[in-house]
Each structure stands twice: as C-alpha cells, then as structure tokens.
Amino acid sequence: MSNLQLEYTRDEILATDRIDEPLVLAGVRCHGGYLDGRYVNPRTRFRKPAIEAWRQHHTETFGTDILHAPLDTWPGSYPNVAQTKFLLREGIREPVIANLTRIGTVEGFGAMLGMMAVPDMQRFFVEDIRGTALDHLEKGLLEAHGRDEGGWAEEAGHQHMWYVVRDLAFESPPVEDQTSLMMERLGGTGGSSADADARRERFLADRMFDDLDASLEMLLAMSARVLFIECKAFHVFRWAQEVLSDADLVAGEGKPAELVGCILSDERPHVGYAEIALTEARDRTFVGLSGKRYPGSDVVGALWDRGLATSLGVLEDQNRAFVLSEIERALAKHPRRGAILEEFHSLGDQRPGSGTTETPPGVPVGY
Ligand SMILES: [Fe+2]
Ligand SMILES: [Fe+2]
Structure with a gap:
C-alpha cells in the first residue's frame, strides 16, 4: 500500500499555489x-495531489474502475465551429455573444455548490469514509468548486471570466441586461434563496430514494449532473477556443482564446473529484433513514443513469432550442433571413428537433 496523504484541512483544499x-x-x-x-489554477495547491491520492487509494483498496464519462458520450458543440464562423462572416454576432453570456451565466450557477455540502457524511455509510473525496466534499471540495465558478472576494471566477472573453472578443458589446434576461429565459434558476427553495421543492417532488436523507440524495444527484455538465463543457470550450482564435472574425488578439484555455484547465479538478467521490459512494453501502442498507451501486447507478439521460436528452434539446431562438431573434428583420438559416443548418451536424424544453428537477440548465 502506498504512503499517500489522504487527509486535508479545509484551508489546504482552498489554498492556491504560489504565483508571481x-x-x-x-x-x-x-x-x-x-x-x-x-x-496556475486557483485553489489547487493541495486539491490536485489530493484527488490523485484518493483515486490511487481507491484503486488499491477496492480494485474497481473509477466512474468516467467519455467525452464522445455527447455530441459536439451546437452550433459547430463552421456554423459559428459563417454567422460571424455574415455579420451576425448577437447569437454568438448571447452564447458566451449564457456560458458565463451557467458557470455562475456553480457558485451554489458550496451551499450543497452535507455535514458528517459518515452517518450515511456502513464502511469507513475517512481519507476519501466523499469525506472532503464538505471540507473544502464543494466550496473550492463554487468559488472557481462564481468567483471569490476580489477575484473573478468563470462566470465573469467568460464575460471578459466576450467583451474582449466582441469589443464590449452592449449586453447590459443580458445576464438577468438570460436568467429569465433559462427559467430563473439562479442563486437567490427563493431559487434555491424552488429548486429543492422540485427535487423533492422527483426523488428516487425516499429512505435516503434528502440532502444526501440531492448532493449526489447534483454531483452526477454537474459532472456531466463539466464533461460536456469540454466540447463547448474547444468550440470557443477555435472560434475565438480566428483573428479575422474576432478582436482581442488571441487573448479571449487564451483565457478560455485557462478556464478549461481549471475544470479538470472538478471532473476529477466528482468522479472519485461518486465512485467511493458506489463501492460502499448506504444506510437509509429506516436503518435499511442499500448497495451503493444501486443508488449511484440510478442517479448516474438518470443524470446522463437528462444531460443527453432534455438539456441537449434545450441548448439547441436556445441557440436557434437566439439566431432567429437576430435574423428577425434580416432581408436574407431564409437563405442564411438554410446555410446555417446545412453546415450543422445536428438540427434541433421538437424536443421538450422543460427544466428537469433541481438542476440549472447546462451548457
Ligand atoms: Fe467552470
Ligand atoms: Fe467547472
């Protein structure tokens, strides 16, 4: 057995490496x-080696595979790079600007993760959880993730970093009210306590395990869903890097794409800790409120499958419908509206269908 450091304080998990x-x-x-x-990523001085240590320890102890969602589980970004560049060449910038605003806004929803921590996770499991990511969720992991997304103190997080990306690339377009408009269009799933209550209500109405602590189920369901959002985000970020590094179409002399690269590398620990924490829960035994025991593979398996189905189903449909509605809005008075739309669709790998756009319970819409 390796001599790994598996215990970290909250301050350590939140500590940033030295920068000059x-x-x-x-x-x-x-x-x-x-x-x-x-x-240098924020708050990864200990978080990165900790995630590696927990993963290695789990493999050595349980000998099972660590949960992983391969990138090709999801279709590529919609719109794709060719469709986006076509719009920009036609001078239609608003939908691309709106998309960047939306990505930032959705990133900002991640700030609530810090509030989802559940104290004393040991009480929900038969087996020891010391020295695991599961045990460190409330000891800094969720807080660090929330700060990365929503910002902390004087430092902007991903939400505002995307707005910087947008403003550099499109020379501070007029978007004064877009964030609040976006919140409205996305269904008001913001960070206020009323929104949090509404989210919880919707979640409670759609629980899968009545005998499990509701906050625990909500945390694990959210972890799976956030993991899928993070994985899918890699497609979106690569789309952004490719579009924004085209100096003929966007301003900023490569800075916007460079900043997207920083954000992208910040996301890796988010995937890393969620994968290992869900794996640790899967390979243990849950204790229900009644005292009844449940195999972790049943609980995590069901939450994983439902989260994945939501990610690939309703969230994909919702994203495409949003993108298309922004394009149609921008083209409303355009003299070549029909021809541009046709060309846009012909460059695509996917064409939005008539899928439902109902927001699933307890989760903000994804990328
Ligand atoms: Fe992020
Ligand atoms: Fe993230």
Missing part, C-alpha cells in the same frame, strides 16, 4: 495567475 503574476485582463482581476509564465 496575477491574471488580469481588461482590468478584471481573475483567479489563478502565472508562475514563470505558466498558468
């Missing part, structure tokens, strides 16, 4: 920074 230059773009102090010219 902060990340400041367009006057906005973003999180992370540079050391010897290399980008």
Whole structure:
C-alpha cells in the first residue's frame, strides 16, 4: 500500500499555489495567475495531489474502475465551429455573444455548490469514509468548486471570466441586461434563496430514494449532473477556443482564446473529484433513514443513469432550442433571413428537433 496523504484541512483544499503574476485582463482581476509564465489554477495547491491520492487509494483498496464519462458520450458543440464562423462572416454576432453570456451565466450557477455540502457524511455509510473525496466534499471540495465558478472576494471566477472573453472578443458589446434576461429565459434558476427553495421543492417532488436523507440524495444527484455538465463543457470550450482564435472574425488578439484555455484547465479538478467521490459512494453501502442498507451501486447507478439521460436528452434539446431562438431573434428583420438559416443548418451536424424544453428537477440548465 502506498504512503499517500489522504487527509486535508479545509484551508489546504482552498489554498492556491504560489504565483508571481496575477491574471488580469481588461482590468478584471481573475483567479489563478502565472508562475514563470505558466498558468496556475486557483485553489489547487493541495486539491490536485489530493484527488490523485484518493483515486490511487481507491484503486488499491477496492480494485474497481473509477466512474468516467467519455467525452464522445455527447455530441459536439451546437452550433459547430463552421456554423459559428459563417454567422460571424455574415455579420451576425448577437447569437454568438448571447452564447458566451449564457456560458458565463451557467458557470455562475456553480457558485451554489458550496451551499450543497452535507455535514458528517459518515452517518450515511456502513464502511469507513475517512481519507476519501466523499469525506472532503464538505471540507473544502464543494466550496473550492463554487468559488472557481462564481468567483471569490476580489477575484473573478468563470462566470465573469467568460464575460471578459466576450467583451474582449466582441469589443464590449452592449449586453447590459443580458445576464438577468438570460436568467429569465433559462427559467430563473439562479442563486437567490427563493431559487434555491424552488429548486429543492422540485427535487423533492422527483426523488428516487425516499429512505435516503434528502440532502444526501440531492448532493449526489447534483454531483452526477454537474459532472456531466463539466464533461460536456469540454466540447463547448474547444468550440470557443477555435472560434475565438480566428483573428479575422474576432478582436482581442488571441487573448479571449487564451483565457478560455485557462478556464478549461481549471475544470479538470472538478471532473476529477466528482468522479472519485461518486465512485467511493458506489463501492460502499448506504444506510437509509429506516436503518435499511442499500448497495451503493444501486443508488449511484440510478442517479448516474438518470443524470446522463437528462444531460443527453432534455438539456441537449434545450441548448439547441436556445441557440436557434437566439439566431432567429437576430435574423428577425434580416432581408436574407431564409437563405442564411438554410446555410446555417446545412453546415450543422445536428438540427434541433421538437424536443421538450422543460427544466428537469433541481438542476440549472447546462451548457
Ligand atoms: Fe467552470
Ligand atoms: Fe467547472
């Protein structure tokens, strides 16, 4: 058995490595920074080695595979790069700007993760959970994730970093009210306590395990869903990097794509801890409120399958419907509306159908 450090304090999990230059773009102090010219992620001084140690320890102890959702589980970004560049060449920028605003807004919803922590996770499991990611969810992991997405203190997180990306690429387009409009169009699933209550109500109406602690089920269901959002985000971020590095179509001299690269690398620990925490829960035994025991594979398996079905179904449909509605809005008075739409669709790998766009319970819409 390796001699791994498996226990970390909350302060350690939240600690950032040394930097010699902060990340400041367009006057906005973003999180992370540079050391010897290399980008340093925020809050990963211990978090990265911790995730690695928990993964290794689990493999050595249980000998099981760690849960993983391969990137090709999801279709590529909609719109794709060719469709987006076509719109920009036609001078139709608003839908692309709206998409960047939406990505930032959705990232901002991640700030609520810090509030979802459940104390004393040991009481829900038969087996020991010391020295696991599961045990560290409330000891900094969820808090670190929330801060990465929503920002913390003076430092902007991913939400505002995407707005910086947008403003550099499109030279501060007029978007004054877009964030609140976006919230409205996305169904008001924001971070206020009323929104949190509404989210919880909807979740409670659709629980899968009545005998499990509701906060625990909500946390695990959310972890699976957030993991899928994070995985799918890699497609979206690569789309953004490719579009935004085309100096003929966007401004900012490559800075927007560079900033997307920083955000992308910040996301890896989010996937890393969620995968291992769900795996640790899967390979243990849950204790229900009645005292009855449930194999972790049944609980995590069901939450995983439902989260994945939501991600591939309703969220995909919702994303495509949103994108298309923004394009139609931008083209409403365009003299070549029909021809542009036709060309746009012909460049696509997917064409939005008539899927439902109802928001699933307890979850903000994804990318
Ligand atoms: Fe993020
Ligand atoms: Fe993330």
